[in-house]
Amino acid sequence: MYTDKVMDHFTNPRNVGEIKDASGVGEVGNAKCGDIMRIYLDIEDDRIKDVKFKTFGCGAAIATSSMVTELVIGKTLKEALEVTNNTVAEALDGLPPAKMHCSNLAADAMHAAIQDYMKKEKVQA
Amino acid sequence: MRKVYFDHSATTPTAPEVASLMVEYMTTHYGNPSSVHSFGRETKKALIKARAQVAELIGANPLEILFTSGGTEADNIAIRGVAKANKKRGNHIITTQIEHHAVLHACEALEKEGFRVTYVPVDEYARVNPKDIEDAICDDTILISVMFANNEVGTLQPIKEIGKIAKEHGIYFHTDAVQAVGNYPIDVNEYGIDLLTMSAHKFHGPKGVGALYIRKGVKIRPISFGGAQERTLRPGTENIPGIIGLGKAAEIAKAELEGKMAHLQRLRDRLITGIQERIDEAKLNGHPTERMPGNVNFSFRYIEGEALLLNLDLRGIAGSSGSACTSGSLDPSHVLLAMGMTHEIAHGSLRLSLGRDNTDEDVDYCLEVLPEIVARLRSMSPLYNGNKEA
Ligand SMILES: Cc1ncc(COP(=O)(O)O)c(C=O)c1O
Ligand SMILES: [Zn+2]
Numbered sequence: 001m002y003t004d005k006v007m008d009h010f011t012n013p014r015n016v017g018e019i020k021d022a023s024g025v026g027e028v029g030n031a032k033c034g035d036i037m038r039i040y041l042d043i044e045d046d047r048i049k050d051v052k053f054k055t056f057g058c059g060a061a062i063a064t065s066s067m068v069t070e071l072v073i074g075k076t077l078k079e080a081l082e083v084t085n086n087t088v089a090e091a092l093d094g095l096p097p098a099k100m101h102c103s104n105l106a107a108d109a110m111h112a113a114i115q116d117y118m119k120k121e122k123v124q125a
Numbered sequence: 126m127r128k129v130y131f132d133h134s135a136t137t138p139t140a141p142e143v144a145s146l147m148v149e150y151m152t153t154h155y156g157n158p159s160s161v162h163s164f165g166r167e168t169k170k171a172l173i174k175a176r177a178q179v180a181e182l183i184g185a186n187p188l189e190i191l192f193t194s195g196g197t198e199a200d201n202i203a204i205r206g207v208a209k210a211n212k213k214r215g216n217h218i219i220t221t222q223i224e225h226h227a228v229l230h231a232c233e234a235l236e237k238e239g240f241r242v243t244y245v246p247v248d249e250y251a252r253v254n255p256k257d258i259e260d261a262i263c264d265d266t267i268l269i270s271v272m273f274a275n276n277e278v279g280t281l282q283p284i285k286e287i288g289k290i291a292k293e294h295g296i297y298f299h300t301d302a303v304q305a306v307g308n309y310p311i312d313v314n315e316y317g318i319d320l321l322t323m324s325a326h327k328f329h330g331p332k333g334v335g336a337l338y339i340r341k342g343v344k345i346r347p348i349s350f351g352g353a354q355e356r357t358l359r360p361g362t363e364n365i366p367g368i369i370g371l372g373k374a375a376e377i378a379k380a381e382l383e384g385k386m387a388h389l390q391r392l393r394d395r396l397i398t399g400i401q402e403r404i405d406e407a408k409l410n411g412h413p414t415e416r417m418p419g420n421v422n423f424s425f426r427y428i429e430g431e432a433l434l435l436n437l438d439l440r441g442i443a444g445s446s447g448s449a450c451t452s453g454s455l456d457p458s459h460v461l462l463a464m465g466m467t468h469e470i471a472h473g474s475l476r477l478s479l480g481r482d483n484t485d486e487d488v489d490y491c492l493e494v495l496p497e498i499v500a501r502l503r504s505m506s507p508l509y510n511g512n513k514e515a
Contacts (some may be wrong), residue, residue, distance in 0.1 A: 008433060011439060011507065027507065031467070031469035031472070032469075033468075034429055034450050034457065034469040035429070036507055054430055054505055054506060054507040056427065057429050058429050058431035058448070058450030059435045059450075060450075061429070061432075062432055099450075112483070113142065
């Protein structure tokens with residue numbers, strides 16, 4: 001029921017882990033619905049230097065988390081903000097319809113991490 | 126790669142003797158049992174034999190066995206058929222919160238048609254308290270339906286006590302025994318059962334065939350209409366290959382029952398103990414002792430069931446989960462929630478259901494693979510801190 005790309009990212013997830021003193025951290029989902037995704041960003045000069053994730057969830061939740069880290073690493077914040085949940089699903093050659101909601105929130109988590117960073121920057125400025 | 130099938134509660138392999146007999150009743154003996162000629166008579170004879178084999182397995186009279194298209198249809202005929210036939214006596218039905226959807230959704234449909242249904246809760250082990258059933262009885266209660274053994278966590282219900290209560294109050298008692306028949310000894314008289322559902326594919330028979338035991342004298346009406354087959358309660362040309370297969374599977378199950386139960390119980394207990402020894406924060410779901418011989422069900426904290434199943438599958442092990450992500454709905458299994466489990470823990474449930482062909486090596490292999498997978502998924506989980514107290 002999953003595409004080869006989903007299974008690839010599920011079995012060999014990229015960029016799993018945490019970033020100590022991350023520039024921004026974003027989390028979406030809750031244990032009730034079964035998927036929680038947390039994204040850590042290391043940002044330098046408006047560019048994503050490093051990104052890591054931790055996810056509690058199904059195959060789709062883990063694969064989308066992994067894919068979003070690949071899609072935004074090295075990108076500017078502006079470019080990263082253009083990456084949506086749909087971009088992620090497309091990059092994985094699609095997700096089963098039932099997985100399009102709860103399990104496809106990785107881009108939202110990444111956006112939340114950018115927002116977290118921008119909020120901190122403002123406070124410092 | 127080693128392949129281990131631990132999903133016998135979902136379905137079992139059809140026994141080779143059963144399958145070859147079924148082929149005979151498709152290719153050689155293909156007559157319609159309603160026909161008067163020799164082809165028909167031959168099939169009719171086999172149908173009678175199958176009815177006796179099934180009756181024998183549960184201590185019933187052959188005339189009390191109705192063949193159906195499986196557990197779901199038998200549940201529907203039992204519940205809707207009894208409700209419709211006894212409407213004048215009352216319109217209240219008692220069941221539990223942990224029934225299979227075949228019972229729950231049939232009851233919900235009746236509610237829309239004006240019946241009242243009480244869904245009795247269960248304790249943390251998924252066991253019903255017979256007193257709660259008795260307390261739910263009203264003057265207009267016509268049917269009590271409580272499953273024999275739960276399909277997810279394997280908990281055996283106090284069927285004998287409930288049967289006694291039903292009898293004392295003159296209320297019909299139905300049990301969905303799909304998981305138990307052929308895997309656990311059942312005698313309908315000893316347990317005081319009036320109607321009982323079974324399904325062939327849970328005990329090495331074919332899929333898409335089952336039976337409903339209906340005690341002589343129970344008032345019941347058809348829910349679908351057609352010819353005179355199965356006393357008009359289940360009209361339509363009989364699924365002869367399926368029914369013959371069910372009969373043969375019942376005969377084999379009866380002969381093998383004692384040995385199979387001992388074998389499964391031993392493997393089950395090895396698997397349970399092995400998991401508890403190797404994995405922290407692994408909670409056994411269901412009753413510690415009152416459980417089906419082949420059922421193992423655990424929740425592993427901080428991880429989600431589908432990810433666990435996929436990883437097991439990549440290593441050749443087939444299991445199942447009550448996680449929302451495997452059910453296609455947003456909620457985890459209604460059974461786990463009725464047991465009072467939090468959503469988070471329910472999402473991390475894993476059911477491993479053993480069968481007669483499983484071996485000690487299968488258990489060893491699972492005990493080698495499972496701890497690695499749980500550790501890997503936990504290391505990826507934002508809920509896990511590596512220490513016990515999050
Ligand atoms: C307890 C219970 N009832 C009913 C059913 C439905 O049986 P069938 O698949 O034969 O319709 C099942 C099957 O999983 C079951 O476990
Ligand atoms: Zn999911």
